[in-house]
Amino acid sequence: MDLIDSYVQSVRLFLPSEQRDDIARELQEDLRSQVEDQQTELGRSLTASEQAALLRQYGHPMLMAARYRRGRNLIGPVIFPIYWQVMKLILGILTATNLASIGLLVVRGGSLPEVGNAVTRFLDNGLEAAVFITLVAALCEWSLSRFKVLERWDPASMQSFARPLRTAERAAHHAVREAGRTDSLVRRALDNAVPPLQVRSVSEFVMLSVFTAWSVLGLTFPTLIFANAASMLDWAPAVDRMFPVIVVVAILALVDQYVRLMRPAAPWLRVSRIVWANAGWVFIVLLAVADHRWVMWIGTPEQWARYGELAVFAGRTWSLVDIVNVVITAILMIVAVFSVIGPCWRLRRAFSRRGAHTAHA
Amino acid sequence: MAVLAQLRREHYGYTLKKDLADQGLEIDEGTLYPLLRRLESQGLLVSEWREEDKRNKRFYRLSPSGKSVLKELLVEWHSINAAVDRIVGGTRSVA
Numbered sequence: 017m018d019l020i021d022s023y024v025q026s027v028r029l030f031l032p033s034e035q036r037d038d039i040a041r042e043l044q045e046d047l048r049s050q051v052e053d054q055q056t057e058l059g060r061s062l063t064a065s066e067q068a069a070l071l072r073q074y075g076h077p078m079l080m081a082a083r084y085r086r087g088r089n090l091i092g093p094v095i096f097p098i099y100w101q102v103m104k105l106i107l108g109i110l111t112a113t114n115l116a117s118i119g120l121l122v123v124r125g126g127s128l129p130e131v132g133n134a135v136t137r138f139l140d141n142g143l144e145a146a147v148f149i150t151l152v153a154a155l156c157e158w159s160l161s162r163f164k165v166l167e168r169w170d171p172a173s174m175q176s177f178a179r180p181l182r183t184a185e186r187a188a189h190h191a192v193r194e195a196g197r198t199d200s201l202v203r204r205a206l207d208n209a210v211p212p213l214q215v216r217s218v219s220e221f222v223m224l225s226v227f228t229a230w231s232v233l234g235l236t237f238p239t240l241i242f243a244n245a246a247s248m249l250d251w252a253p254a255v256d257r258m259f260p261v262i263v264v265v266a267i268l269a270l271v272d273q274y275v276r277l278m279r280p281a282a283p284w285l286r287v288s289r290i291v292w293a294n295a296g297w298v299f300i301v302l303l304a305v306a307d308h309r310w311v312m313w314i315g316t317p318e319q320w321a322r323y324g325e326l327a328v329f330a331g332r333t334w335s336l337v338d339i340v341n342v343v344i345t346a347i348l349m350i351v352a353v354f355s356v357i358g359p360c361w362r363l364r365r366a367f368s369r370r371g372a373h374t375a376h377a
Numbered sequence: 378m379a380v381l382a383q384l385r386r387e388h389y390g391y392t393l394k395k396d397l398a399d400q401g402l403e404i405d406e407g408t409l410y411p412l413l414r415r416l417e418s419q420g421l422l423v424s425e426w427r428e429e430d431k432r433n434k435r436f437y438r439l440s441p442s443g444k445s446v447l448k449e450l451l452v453e454w455h456s457i458n459a460a461v462d463r464i465v466g467g468t469r470s471v472a
Contacts, residue, residue: 042435046391049432075407083411
């Protein structure tokens, strides 16, 4: 996959879905015609930097795709595709937690006014979330345009955008074939083959900004996370004590992402990538030693009478607090396992290719 | 208007850009391609995929309604042009 393919794939990602394939195909064909034309003129293939110069005339993939969007005035067309994804995700989570708590209320014999209040709070929460996401997206859009991030785009940063994993494997395979079977060579090839990706970084930066702000606000205002159950549940003191650490890690992640966006060639980004790739292990160890009491009961005795004994399972009675604690632990475990599996899977695939090649040879 | 006029003859994106540039009107690709889509969605252009030089290309040409819009635009353009010419010419004679 060369720069042209990477560019078209990147533009495609941000195009309106109904025209996506057609526009991407047209762009690809015309770019290829232009490349062929220049190659005929020069009597040789275009170098990567000549391809990059050609793509620079088209502009950053997000800007290019944004020009095909019309009639979106609330949030500018550049950020809109990411904004919409985040909106659907957050409102989806909010709907799921609120419907679960309303369902629980109905099952436990809640009165009509109580259910009505719960539904009103759900709508309030949804509206607040929508306003919040819109504000963050508008802020991201303003900063992208204020600091001309997309205008300072370098097409070379697109290399291996669409399928970094496959490119990494190919590079690792190539390194082994060319220079022997040294593990360090494979690692180096992997590192080189997955450069900081500016386009992906823009999406990650916006999403990370929204999620970080959402989680930090959720720790301060439990209603954002617990929905209607916030009158009965609060964060446990251990979580409150961890709050400064969570804020610092979130800020570090944001700074890292911001530098990735503004200066994709910064030398320490490789170190930071290794640190973040291994953060999953630290997370798993912390989870193993934690007591898994993330929330505590702050409800009234009447509420306890209704939600104190929700289920009997594995020889014990489970309250709402127990169930929420188990759900949070499960979610954190899944996140931790995935953050460890990613880098391991990538290395395993590269090494298994190497094994297959050795066997073949 | 220039794009509509140029598309009285069939073109695909890249050759259209080249022809316009050859006649002194440079339009960058980031503007031209979305513009073609917009004109097509307004019914002023029609397009079709066809193979040329072993490559599939999307060819655009003026639609019947595009032709009448172009005719009106040209009349308007000529009258504005003539008016500006008179004004500029008048200024020149004063100067």
